Amino acid sequence: MKKQTSRVNMDDKHRISLTRVLSAEERENFSSFRIYREGGKIVLEPVFEVPEKDHWIYKDPKAFASLMKGIRDAEEGRLHDLGSFAKYAKEDDKDEE
Numbered sequence: 277m278k279k280q281t282s283r284v285n286m287d288d289k290h291r292i293s294l295t296r297v298l299s300a301e302e303r304e305n306f307s308s309f310r311i312y313r314e315g316g317k318i319v320l321e322p323v324f325e326v327p328e329k330d331h332w333i334y335k336d337p338k339a340f341a342s343l344m345k346g347i348r349d350a351e352e353g354r355l356h357d358l359g360s361f362a363k364y365a366k367e368d369d370k371d372e373e
Contacts, residue, residue, distance in 0.1 A: 294320075 282297050298306065306322040313319070326334070333340050349355070 284292050284294075284296060286292055296305070302322075308323040308324050308325060309320040311318065311320055331342060
């Protein structure tokens with residue numbers, strides 16, 4: 277990634293606007309940042325938030341490893357068609373909320 281340098285000033289409420297350093301796509305995709313100090317610098321790192329109901333996969337190393345293996349297998353064309361799972365589908369309005 278090309279290193280981008282800009283000078284920004286705080287406004288009267290001590291805020292800094294990131295508009296000049298983020299592209300329109302980045303402004304659309306990044307809503308949260310982790311901020312920390314590193315070697316005399318202030319670093320903003322984009323953070324993607326995961327809903328609580330989906331967070332379990334990151335807490336279970338075995339399940340996460342299995343998920344990542346499945347993704348790699350799919351990317352490399354190692355797929356097996358198991359047919360339709362429609363008979364196992366259950367409509368649940370609670371999931372739509």
